[in-house]
Amino acid sequence: TLSRNVFAIKYSYLFPLWKKDIKDSSISKKFRYTPSIIGQGIYWITSIDSGLFLYGNGSNQRAISTNTGPKLIFGELNRNFLDYTNIDFKISYVIKEGNSPFKFDNINDSTRAQVNLQQQVIGPLLFGYKAYLNLDPDHPKYGEISKGKYTLDISRRAYSIGAFYNSASESVGVKFNIFNFDYSGISPKF
Secondary structure: OOOEEEEEEEEEEEEEEEEOOOOOOOOOOOOOOOOOOOOOEEEEEEEEEEEEEEEOOOOEEEEEEEEEEEEEEEOOOOOOEOOOEEEEEEEEEEEEEEOOOOOOOOOOOOOEEEEEEEEEEEOOEEEEEEEEEEOOOOOOOOOOEOOOEEEEEEEOOOEEEEEEEEOOOOEEEEEEEEOOOOOOOOOOOO
């Protein structure tokens, strides 16, 4: 019966260090596993997140975090085998006050490195992995790698269906996305 209100702001910027020239600038029959042209290259990610969490019992938590690091995207996701790799590595620094009465949204305030990987396996099947390395020397889990989050997605041009397993919380879930609602043209079936 405890209420939770959140006021959050996020700003992120993807700075291109190197971008591959795109030969095909429009979607065609060969792009059956993606809703848009993939911008291959090497980028630098910078983001700032801040939030104020207010709870019905009068408690609150406030936090601001900065994240920065490289992102590499290779492949067009239009072939059937290992034609797409997306990997990013970010360092996160968090300043936090207060705690949440809920276990699921208590903000982790330790400095950490995050690795996030998504790889095409075969056809529309994409495998993903995400984990953290604790970089806070005052934290009892300093130097430890967190339990990972694993994803398996089926990606098509008009939709994607996915499932995940978070080994840290031992939770599972599914997701479904539909793309291109604003498309007003009529195209042949591929």
